[in-house]
Amino acid sequence: MESKAIVVGYDGSEPAARAVRWAAQQATLRNVQLHLVHCTLWPLLTKNLGPVPGIADSGLQRAAEVTLEEGVGHARQASPGVDVRTSLVSGSPAVHLPKIAADQELLVVGSRGLGGFMGLLVGSVSLELAATASCPVAVIRQGGDPDGPVLVAVDDSGSQAALEDACTAATAAGTRLLVTHVRTVPAGYRLVRDPVDPGAAAETLLDAAVARARELAPGLTVEKHLLTDTSVPRAVLHAAEGARLTVVGTKGHGVIKGSIGSTAHAILHHAKGPVLVSRRQPAAKGEHGA
The missing domain is CATH 3.40.50.620 (HUPs)
Structure with a gap:
């Protein structure tokens, strides 16, 4: 072959x-x-x-x-x-x-x-x-930290292709993988960590994505980052400022065939470094991607 x-x-x-x-x-x-x-x-x-x-x-x-x-x-x-x-x-x-x-x-x-x-x-x-x-x-895109991690944004959209591609990129580069999820809140929400965390579902989703990444690449250093913001693109862009590569998926809620969704579109336009957009279907089990 x-x-x-x-x-x-x-x-x-x-x-x-x-x-x-x-x-x-x-x-x-x-x-x-x-x-x-x-x-x-x-x-x-x-x-x-x-x-x-x-x-x-x-x-x-x-x-x-x-x-x-x-x-x-x-x-x-x-x-x-x-x-x-x-x-x-x-x-x-x-x-x-x-x-x-x-x-x-x-x-x-x-x-x-x-x-x-x-x-x-x-x-x-x-x-x-x-x-x-x-x-x-x-x-x-110009910029990015050549010594930084690979960052992948994950959500509950039903695709793990971005996670697989991020694992491949991080493994090839010999760097760590930062798995990031943004818990969205209404405008005006006080952006502090609540002692009674209403984001238990977000934590569960992120933990599952991290576990899947470690399964895909056992030798890879995987870290997680849960963010809270009113804007997913803004939070991801901020988190990715020190990354060598930002990986996002195209499957989101209500995404039309042939489009990349608002989050990926915004990141492509504003990221300070290379962006990888995943479109292919995952080759293995699991449903965690952005």
């Missing part, structure tokens, strides 16, 4: 270069291949793809090849021994990347692309991929 790869989209922008470097390091840590993909929009822009007579290395085809070579350079710089293969495809990354990454280890993209219209286009693609890809999607 062919081993899974980490797929990363590269468009020549600095956010994409950051994503390639992060993906290369992950591929090395997980001992898998890095598949670097460059998607072009040639059919939408021009019919003439060939070189300009008398000008060496001209033409959109060659420019795309150079972009791929540049991406490989970023990968090798971040992780010299990484195994890299490349693909050059014509069309929208929103169409091709999910197909290429289907059933793969991970899909990695930058948070934004080039400025102007293309910047908006690439940014929307990142959000669309996080909402629709069948494999986990890492959106690489």
